[in-house]
Amino acid sequence: MRRIGVLALHGAFIEHEHALSDLGAQAFEIRERGDLDRSFDGLVLPSGESTVQGKLLCDLGIMEPLRALIKGGMPVLATCAGLILLAGSIDGDQARWIATLPSTVRRNAYGRQLGSFHAEADYEGIGVVPMTFIRAPCIVKAGKGAKVAATVDGRIVAVECGRQMALAFHPELDQDRRIHERFLALAA
Amino acid sequence: MTNTNIEAPEKCEDRSKLNRELAQMLKGGVIMDVTTPEQARIAEDAGACAVMALERIPADIRAAGGVSRMSDPAMIRSIQEAVSIPVMAKCRIGHFAEAQILEAIDIDYIDESEVLSPADDVFHIDKTKFKVPFVCGAKDLGEALRRIAEGASMIRTKGEPGTGDIVQAVRHMRKMNQGIARICALREDELYEEAKQLEVPLDLVRQVWKDHRLPVVNFAAGGIATPADAALMMQLGAEGVFVGSGIFKSGDPAKRAAAIVQATTNYADARLIAKLSENLGPAMVGINEDEIKLLMAQRGE
Numbered sequence: 001m002r003r004i005g006v007l008a009l010h011g012a013f014i015e016h017e018h019a020l021s022d023l024g025a026q027a028f029e030i031r032e033r034g035d036l037d038r039s040f041d042g043l044v045l046p047s048g049e050s051t052v053q054g055k056l057l058c059d060l061g062i063m064e065p066l067r068a069l070i071k072g073g074m075p076v077l078a079t080c081a082g083l084i085l086l087a088g089s090i091d092g093d094q095a096r097w098i099a100t101l102p103s104t105v106r107r108n109a110y111g112r113q114l115g116s117f118h119a120e121a122d123y124e125g126i127g128v129v130p131m132t133f134i135r136a137p138c139i140v141k142a143g144k145g146a147k148v149a150a151t152v153d154g155r156i157v158a159v160e161c162g163r164q165m166a167l168a169f170h171p172e173l174d175q176d177r178r179i180h181e182r183f184l185a186l187a188a
Numbered sequence: 189m190t191n192t193n194i195e196a197p198e199k200c201e202d203r204s205k206l207n208r209e210l211a212q213m214l215k216g217g218v219i220m221d222v223t224t225p226e227q228a229r230i231a232e233d234a235g236a237c238a239v240m241a242l243e244r245i246p247a248d249i250r251a252a253g254g255v256s257r258m259s260d261p262a263m264i265r266s267i268q269e270a271v272s273i274p275v276m277a278k279c280r281i282g283h284f285a286e287a288q289i290l291e292a293i294d295i296d297y298i299d300e301s302e303v304l305s306p307a308d309d310v311f312h313i314d315k316t317k318f319k320v321p322f323v324c325g326a327k328d329l330g331e332a333l334r335r336i337a338e339g340a341s342m343i344r345t346k347g348e349p350g351t352g353d354i355v356q357a358v359r360h361m362r363k364m365n366q367g368i369a370r371i372c373a374l375r376e377d378e379l380y381e382e383a384k385q386l387e388v389p390l391d392l393v394r395q396v397w398k399d400h401r402l403p404v405v406n407f408a409a410g411g412i413a414t415p416a417d418a419a420l421m422m423q424l425g426a427e428g429v430f431v432g433s434g435i436f437k438s439g440d441p442a443k444r445a446a447a448i449v450q451a452t453t454n455y456a457d458a459r460l461i462a463k464l465s466e467n468l469g470p471a472m473v474g475i476n477e478d479e480i481k482l483l484m485a486q487r488g489e
Binding site: 008009010011012013014015031032047048049051052055056059060080081093107108111112113114116117118132134135170173 | 202205206207209210212213214215216217232233234235236237238268272273274275291294295296297319320321446449450453454457460
């Protein structure tokens with residue numbers, strides 16, 4: 001059985017845990033440095049507010065070891081705030097968090113809550129999937145090695161780079177499990 | 189990349205799911221009351237997952253007395269410009285015109301709040317008519333389900349605002365949990381009578397019975413002043429906390445705010461919370477429940 005560490009500092013992490021357990025994987029929560037000492041096959045960086053998660057990663061001393069794990073090839077599924085944590089650069093913002101993904105993101109790319117929306121679009125290698133965008137970011141530039149996996153309305157909303165899957169939308173909020181399935185295949 | 193189909197989320201019923209989902213994104217976080225862009229930045233830097241923009245924090249509203257209304261839209265805008273996290277604002281209970289104004293300035297969440305003077309002593313706002321989400325206070329399960337039936341996308345306890353006294357928030361959270369546990373223990377054919385007793389729609393009672401939880405996210409609010417208060421509420425089942433007067437009425441707001449954020453995340457780690465609670469400076473002074481004349485939680489049932 002695959003064991004997946006879900007960063008559980010803030011946001012919609014329980015929804016990811018449910019999706020993973022639906023698919024027969026075992027999810028456990030990462031809340032402090034010591035939780036990273038367990039052995040596991042993949043990592044989920046969930047949705048929430050990236051400023052909150054980034055600050056807690058620093059305060060709790062988890063940022064450096066997480067970055068080292070991802071650089072070492074640990075498979076990652078990052079959604080919304082997770083995408084921002086993973087991004088190499090943030091448009092119009094000095095902040096850098098884990099920064100292992102060679103791409104540039106724009107926070108709140110669709111504006112405030114009134115700009116949140118639902119769509120259905122192609123995800124490379126899967127087909128049409130439901131996509132929920134909540135105060136979502138988008139990817140303004142997929143850098144070297146980052147493959148565009150989905151676009152909506154001309155904007156890049158998912159990229160994959162090595163074993164990193166980074167999405168601007170929320171697969172954990174819809175019942176379609178194919179995105180998580182694809183991630184678990186990476187973590188096999 | 190073909191087959192793109194964006195559903196224009198114009199109809200209000202389409203928005204209700206998106207609005208509940210925004211509350212899901214706030215879980216495990218701390219929403220802080222702020223009155224200026226400077227305070228909003230301090231809150232964001234300390235790890236707030238959203239800020240509540242208002243002219244006066246509840247402790248000052250209580251001290252000032254008189255009628256308390258929606259804040260100046262220019263003031264709310266200055267806070268929207270200062271931070272990148274969601275910005276909430278309060279309107280009076282039943283004052284749908286204030287809510288329309290807040291929607292027009294693109295607010296992320298409206299708190300139909302008992303902290304302000306109620307505009308209607310019978311009716312709450314029909315929140316299903318709005319595209320923006322609403323959070324409402326509730327003292328027990330019946331009140332929570334009535335607000336959800338009216339379209340609230342998020343619930344919070346109605347702990348006595350501006351007092352620094354946690355007792356009512358604890359009471360409300362326990363009553364909520366007891367109400368849910370009671371429904372879950374019922375036979376399916378007993379749900380009709382329960383809906384009648386609670387004065388709420390049957391389908392919501394049935395949903396609680398099935399899911400063993402409220403249909404929307406439930407935060408703690410009112411009287412939270414220390415990291416230990418936040419940990420207490422989280423252990424009682426809150427999915428996050430609002431901190432009003434507790435931060436900017438204390439000695440060292442930035443440090444206290446950051447400590448409450450960490451305590452909300454790692455609410456079961458007493459060793460960590462002990463460390464977080466060290467040298468925070470004076471907490472807000474606070475008033476006891478029996479020392480106050482005005483119980484705001486009784487506004488709007």
